[in-house]
Amino acid sequence: MADATFRSGLRILIVRAKPGNRSQGFLQAGKLVFPCALGKGGISANKREGDGATPLASMRILAGYFRNDHFAKARRTRLPMAPIGADLGWCEVPDDRNYNRPVRIPYGASHERMRREDRLYDACLVLDWNIAPRRRGRGSAIFFHLARPGFTPTQGCVAVTARTMARLLPLLSGKTMLKVVR
Numbered sequence: 001m002a003d004a005t006f007r008s009g010l011r012i013l014i015v016r017a018k019p020g021n022r023s024q025g026f027l028q029a030g031k032l033v034f035p036c037a038l039g040k041g042g043i044s045a046n047k048r049e050g051d052g053a054t055p056l057a058s059m060r061i062l063a064g065y066f067r068n069d070h071f072a073k074a075r076r077t078r079l080p081m082a083p084i085g086a087d088l089g090w091c092e093v094p095d096d097r098n099y100n101r102p103v104r105i106p107y108g109a110s111h112e113r114m115r116r117e118d119r120l121y122d123a124c125l126v127l128d129w130n131i132a133p134r135r136r137g138r139g140s141a142i143f144f145h146l147a148r149p150g151f152t153p154t155q156g157c158v159a160v161t162a163r164t165m166a167r168l169l170p171l172l173s174g175k176t177m178l179k180v181v182r
Contacts, residue, residue, distance in 0.1 A: 009078060009171050009173050011176060013178045013179065016180075016182065024151050027160060027164075037152060037153060037154050039154050042054070047129070047138060052155055052156055054158060055142060058177050059178050061126070061176045062131065076166075076169055076170045089103045091103045094137040094140075102114075123145065125145065
């Protein structure tokens, strides 16, 4: 990754489904291609809360979270990154005032715990899906995070191996777009 595109950072990551497997895909970063996991619902142009689909969209990478005790390499990036504490959650209830926002847990409405035992969010980047403007029921917690072994499906996120994430992080910035295409 020594060409000029990578020295100046990545402007775009392109994600597409793997032929014959809608919940796995390929992530293209410049001339390099990496395997990735997609949502169990495949790619959807009509993303809805709970459908398990990855949105067909261009999404800016806003910022991220990391587990300092598991993935300290996340500090090597141009993105704003915050450590994941035991009290960090993400609200997933469309009628809640904090829908699709980070919350401090315990929290009264249903939420996702960001400090996970399965380590999927050891490095977790927030995509600007349904952030501003925020539309009730259009999907929450759409992240770019770490994949399970075998690239099993996500709930709508894009996920890569820890090695791929560590390789990409230094090249990402708030100007990087993650574009999911068909």
